Amino acid sequence: MRASRFFISTLKEAPSDAEIASHKLMMRAGMIKRVGSGIYTYMPMGLRVIRKVEAIVREEMNRSGAIELLMPVVQPAELWQETGRWDKMGPELMRVKDRHGRDFAIQPTSEEVITDVVRTDIKSYRQLPINFYHIQTKFRDERRPRFGLMRGREFTMKDAYSFDRDVAGMQQSYQIMYDAYVRIFSRFGLQFRAVAADVGAIGGTGSHEFHVIADTGEDAIVYCPSSDFAANVEAAEALSLTPARAAASEPLTKTATPGKAKCEDVAQYLKLPLAQTVKSIVLTVEKEKGNETWLLLLRGDHDMNEIKVNKIAGLAGGYRFATEAEIVETFGTPPGYLGPIGTKQPVTVVADRTVANMHDFVCGANELDFHLTGVNWGRDLPEPLVADLRNVVEGDPSPDGKGVLAIQRGIEVGHVFQLGTRYSEDMQATFLDEHGKPQPLQMGCYGIGITRILGAAIEQNFDDKGIIWPASLAPFEVVLCPMGYDRSETVKAETDKLYAALQTAGVDVIVDDRGERPGVMFAEWELIGVPHRIVIGERGLKEGNLEYQGRRDAAATPVALDAMVEFVSAKLAA
Template sequence: MKASQSFLATLKEAPSDAEVVSHKLMVRAGLIRKLSAGIYNYLPLGLKSIRKVENIIREEMNRAGAIELLMPMIQPAELWQETGRWEKMGPELLRIKDRHDRDFLIQPTSEEVVTDLARNEIKSYKQLPVNFYQIQTKFRDERRPRFGIMRGREFSMKDAYSFDRDAEGLKKSYQIMFDAYTHIFKRMGLKFRAVTADNGAIGGSGSQEFHVIADTGEDAIVYCPTSDYAANLEAAESLSLIAARATATQAMVKVLTPDQTNCADVAKFLGLPLEQTVKSLLFAADQEDGPAKLFMVLVRGDHDLNEIKASKIPGMSESRFASEPEIKQACNAPAGYLGPVGVSADVTVVADRTVANMSDFVCGANDGDHHLTGVNWGRDLPEPLVMDLRNAVVGDLSPDGKGVVDICRGIEVGHVFQLGTRYSEAMGCTYLDQQGKAQPMVMGCYGIGVTRLLAAAIEQGNDERGIVWPISMAPFEVVICPMGYDKSEAVKAAADQLHDELFAAGVDVVLDDRGERPGAMFADWELIGVPFRVVIGDRGLVDAQVEFKGRTDAESQNIPLSEIKATAIAAVDAAKKLIS
């Protein structure tokens, strides 16, 4: 392709609303243009990279035995009402009405539609297992779309759905998809980790996320450098930091702590380590009848409560922070001085594993301006319900017993779920088994953020000059930069010949025939991130030489004109082999 036949729209400056590197560079490189909040036009170079990503995904999904189809973007509300998600989903679900006043939605995902398809088309165990996938536009009405296409409202996604006879079949389908995802992200040349994750709104019995490692990632990943353990912070198990509870050595004493309402201030005021304090948080779970059920959740003063883990406390799946009247009813004290000693019998006390093993600890006294020191379980208050409730921290023991954990940042680009029968039972999606008995199909679902992958790759690969693409995602593999293409017949002839030869050899090559100055031309292609550059000029042609340079190389090489075709092809092949 020649640059004049493409559409280059590079900019020197990034828009003022661009917060992260990928957003800035995608706009400056002419890959995207904003249409509305969280909604973007994909310009030709951006679309070219998207198509390369889609091709890799299709090849690996097809190789894994999945079958491509296409489901509508607009879905009828009735299907979502069958599963209860029409009511449960919040404002991110964009609801619309047609001219007949019937309710529809713009799909954020397609569990209901594919389940409806399966219940109508699959009747017998002989038709299972089957895995359907699509690459389709999705829409989620984010409250605050940001970070360019990283958290936009409209995006492209590959979603797949497996249907099996039983749980054992689901495990096999799930593993096939997990392996396919691993191949996909390796072929894209990305540094990534698969991590244990929380199922969230999709539901199911187990899931794993695939994260591209990047300092700007929104998600914290807890991992063990000396083992394969990795989990999203929300799902990472946190072991007790105290092996066993020590014998009490102090009497419980009520002490004055005026205006000291958080653990750090209390510890400093009393001259004690923060690790000796306990943080008490009161939650309320509303009931259909009667007052809300109250829970006091305890974590050590230097730890943070993991709200996803807290939501798994029996009865706390739908909860909120307790109101002032509820706090007064349970503790008769202002927030900041709450504690488990003497709390109302109606309150369920739940302690993190570490707190459950503490002795002689400090907590609120349920009395304004007062705390208790020397508090011990069993003696001063009943034993609590014990659960894993805190966020993991660097240096924690790895749950697999093979070292200690570290934490890095990641961008979620893929997620695989074992859904089980949540959707099939709700929608009557059954098959007849070998005995002729109706059984619910056992489902899995598997998603990849296609457009988000571009942003994630750029967050991982960039420098002060622009994008550093993996070769599998770059809009072009090689750019030919002729010096004076519009002024020198020799340069034009050599550039045209090399372009045609590389193109014929299957190299994705672009020839910059715009007649730009060298500095401007080089800056554009480095910003766009083309992996390899060939420079042809009159001065070099005198000695039958051209310049060849990789995007991240410090210096260019002089290559004989007669060898440049082979050199470029070899460099492209080597780069592809490196990530295959």
Template sequence: MRASRFFISTLKEAPSDAEIVSHKLMMRAGMIKRLGSGIYTYMPMGLRVIRKVEAIVREEMNAAGAVELLMPLVQPAELWQETGRWDKMGPELLRLKDRHGREFAFQPTSEEVITDVVRSEIKSYRGLPINFYHIQTKFRDERRPRFGLMRGREFTMKDAYSFDRDVAGMQQSYQIMYDAYTRIFNRFGLKFRAVAADNGAIGGSGSHEFHVIASTGEDALVYCPTSDYAANMEAAEAPSLLASRAAPSQPLEKVSTPQMAKCEQVAEFLKLPLAQTVKSIALTVEKEEGAKEYWLLLIRGDHELNEVKVNKVEGLGAFRFSTEAEILEAYGTVPGYLGPVNTKLPVRVVADRTVANMADFVCGANDKDYHYLGANWGRDCAEPQVADLRNVVEGDASPDGQGVLAIERGIEVGHVFQLGTRYSQDMNCVYLDENQHPVPMQMGCYGIGITRILGAAIEQNFDDKGIIWPTSIAPFEIVLCPMGYDRSETVKAETDKLYEALLAAGVDAIVDDRGLRPGAMFADWELIGVPHRVVIGERGLKDGNLEYQGRRDAEAQQVPVAGMVSFIKDQLKR
């Protein structure tokens, strides 16, 4: 490519609505252009990156035996009604009506459509397994779109759907996709981590998220540096930090803790470790005919509640936090002074695993400005129900017993999921087995946020000059910067010669023939993030040299003209 035939548009300053690095840099590098809230035009420079990401995804999906098709964006409401998602999905689902008033969804994913395709196309066990995918525009009407391509409304996703005869087959299809994803993210040249994810109603270990590691990531990833264990915060099992419960050694004592509604304040005031305190969280579950059920969850004072884990406690699928009026009714006091001892009404108490093994703990006294010291299970209140309720923290024992947990930040860019018969049952997507019996197909679904990859790659790879693309997804692999392309015959000739040689060698090069001054030219390409650069100048050519610099290199190096192509091919391989 020649820059004069391309479109390059860089900005010194990012627009004020760009909050995070990747959004700022993509705007400044002219990769995207905002059309509306969460809606972007992919400018030529950005589109090149998207196409490279798509090509890698496509190659690996095909190599893994998945078959590409393309499903429509505008999908009839009737299909979404078959699975109930038409009603269940909130305003994120963009709904529209055609000229005849018929209702449609703008696809956010395509489970319904692919299941409809498969139920009419595949009738026999002989047609299974099959895995269909497409790379297609999606729309999710986010309440608060932001961060550029990270949380846009219109975006591009690769979504694949596998169909199998049985659970074992589904798990095999799932593993094939897991392995393909690993190859894909490796080819992107990004540091990533696959973590076990919460699988909702389906259970089992049937869901993994693929995260690009970045300190700015929204998600906390839990992993064990000395084993294979990795999970997201919702799925990471928190162990009890106490192997067993000690016998009570203190009497129950009610102490004044004036205006100390937080465990930290109480611990400091009482000069006790925070780990001796228990935090009480009051929940309400609404039952039929206006009846309410009150629940009290207990976690150690230094821990954090994990609401997804709470959701999984039987009976808490539809919990909400109690109001102050409900707290007054159930506990006779105000928030900050609740506890499991002497509640006003009977409440269902669930203790986190660690809390369940605590003795002589500090908790609210259900009386404003008072806490109990020396509270003990069984003696001062009933034994609690026990559950994993908290976020793990660094240093917790790994659930596989192979070490302790560490935590890092990530950006979710892929998700593989064992769906089972969630969709095939609602939509009667069955095959006839060897005995001609109809059996619902076992499904899996597998997504990669194509456009999100760009944001994630930048969050992981940037410096104060701009983006640093991994070579495999860079808009161009290398930029040739001639010093005086329009002034020096020698420079022009050597530039063109090198450019042609690189093209012939299959290198994706761009020549900057715009006639910019060196400073502006270099700044553009450092901002855009092309990973390799060769400067062609008369001075170096006198010694038979060109100047090479990798985007991360502190210094340029002189490379003989004759060896440049093979030198570059070596650099590209690194």
């Protein structure tokens, strides 16, 4: 490729609405152009990166035995209504009508369509297992699109769907896809981590997320440095920080805490550790015969995990945070002074595992400006229901018992699910087993955010000059920067010769033949992030040398003219 025949549209400054590094740099490097909120045109430079991502994904999916097809962007509402997701998806699902008034969805994913395909064409156990995938445009009507391609409304995703005859087969297909994902992200050249995750709205029985590690990541990833344990913070099990409950050693005392409504303030006022306080969270479950009030108790320095709470029997899928009026009616006091002792109305008390093992703790007295100290289970109040209610924190014991937990930030770019029969039962997708009896298909689904990879890769790889692409994803692997291409016949001839030799060697190379000044040329390619640069100048040619500089290198390295192709090929192979 010659720069004079390519479209390069870099900017000196990022648009004012660009918030994070990847968004700013992609705009400045001319990789994307904003069309509307969360909607972008992929410019030639950015599209080259997308195509490289797609090629790696496609090669590894084919290698795993998955079969490519292409499902439509616009899908009939009837399929979504069969699974109930037409209503459950909420406003993120873009709904449209055709000229006849029929409802359609602009697909955010394709479980319904692929299940419809398979229930029509797969009839026998002899046709299983099978795995279909496609790379297709998706649309999710995000409430607040932001961060460029990281959280846009229109994006490209690879989604795959496996179908098996039984759970063991589904788990085997899941492992094949998990292994394929490890190969894919390794080939991207990105630092990543696979973590156990909650299944979320997709449903199913188990899942893993693949995260690109980046300080700017939206997700907290929990892992154990001394073992293989890793999980999203939403799914990480929090063990009790107190192995066993000690005996009571203090009397129950009602203590004045004027104006101290937060655990931090109460602990400071009473000159006690924050870890000796207990916070109260009030939830309401609406019932036809009257609302139920639930009181969740967590240690004062811990945070509630809504995903975990949503799995508690009696709360699953049907709770909301209580209003202040409901709290006053139930406890007799506004928030800030609540506790499990002496409520005006019955409440269901659930204690986090750590709280259940605490003794002589502090909680609200259900009276304005008062707390109770020296509170003990069994003596002062009944034993509670016990559940894992909290987010883990750094230094917690690892659930596998092999060390303590650490936390790092990550950007979710892939997700694999064991769906089971979540969709096949709703859509009556069955096959005939060896005995001629119909059985529901066991499904798995597997997604990779193709365009999101670009943003995640940049968030992990950039500096004050611009993007630093891994060679496997870069729009070009090598850029040739001739000094005076339009003025020196010697430079032009040697540049063209090297350009042809690199192409013959299979290197994805671009030559900047625009005649730009060196400083401008270097700055532009550093912004774009091409990982390898070769400078051809008359002075070096007289000595038989060219200058090589990697994007992360502090200085250039002289390389013999006749050795450059082999030198660069070795760099790329490494």
